[in-house]
Amino acid sequence: MMSKTDGRMGVGRILRNPVLWGVSLALALGVAACSDNSPTSPSGSTGTGSVLTVLVSGPTNLSGQGKTAQFTAKAILSSGAAEDRTSSATWQSDNGNIASVASNGVVTARGEGSTTISATIEGLKGMAPLSVKFENRTPDPAPGQKLPLPDVKAFIESVSPTCPSLATQSCPQGIKYVNNPWQDCIIDNLRTLDTRWGYNAKPTRTPADNGGQPVVAAGDEIAYHYSAGPDQGSQDVYLIDILEGHCGASPKLTWRDATGTEQAIWTGAGRF
Helix, strand or coil: CCCHHHHHHHHHHHHHCHHHHHHHHHHHHHHHHHCCCCCCCCCCCCCCCCEEEEEEECCCEECCCCCEEECEEEEEECCCCEEECCCCCEEEECCCCCEEECCCCEEEECCCEEEEEEEEECCEEEEEEEEECCCCCCCCCCCCCCCCCCCCHHHHHHHHHHCCCHHHHCCHHHCCCCCCHHHHHHHHHHHHHCCCEEEECCCCCCHHHCCCCCCCCCCCEEEEECCCCCCCCCCCEEEEEEEECCCCCCCEEEEEECECCECCCEECCCCC
16 A cells, blocks of 8 residues: 555656656546536537528418418528428417417418418528418208208309300210219309308219219219208208209200209218
8 A cells, every 4th residue: 555655755756757747637637528518509409500491381271260270380401401390480470360370380260361471480581371261151050950952043054154064074084973074163153152062972873883983973963961060971961953964965054953862962072
């Protein structure tokens, strides 16, 4: 064991010897460096570059008061990387009376009109336009009741000339039970009056009745959902045949209430 005297002599010898002093100092600095626990980068920094551009994405249209949609903010960095900064961006709507936006990018429709939704990240702003238009829809009837059938015969007669030709568009490639451009045009116009209008899924027909093609909807009928609940799949519909001679040589407009004569199911035909 080294005595206290030996220890003091050892220290003295190191201090008097430049080589030993340099070695001791290097060892001490190395120990200090290994024990350094200071942070290497600021909190929240990705270390992948600065923000060059902010891209905001979301739907361009919202329909119905109170409808919501998620907008996202993406930062394009100088390194070429793209980062989702939706939760940390500062969100703003140019017109809060049209649509408001929460701190997480969720937008809520408030009134009809147009506004711009923006997100700011590190001083850079990205923007996306938004249009809000309320759908026209007759309120649900009282429990156990059903809405009356709207008389839209005259409306269809006025709209039809603005739609594609009946003869060339009402039965595409001879396929009868699929929606067609003429019918789409008629129903799109009807839905400006009331979104309860749609197609009949023609549940009594199969591909064998449709040239081997899947049955989508009767190409000559319209359906009106008269009860409460979701439209899609409802059997609570008025069924109206609006085209006489469908798939024939000379189709023409008609108005025949076929409600109850066959099973009908409301469908949006994949369009709404």
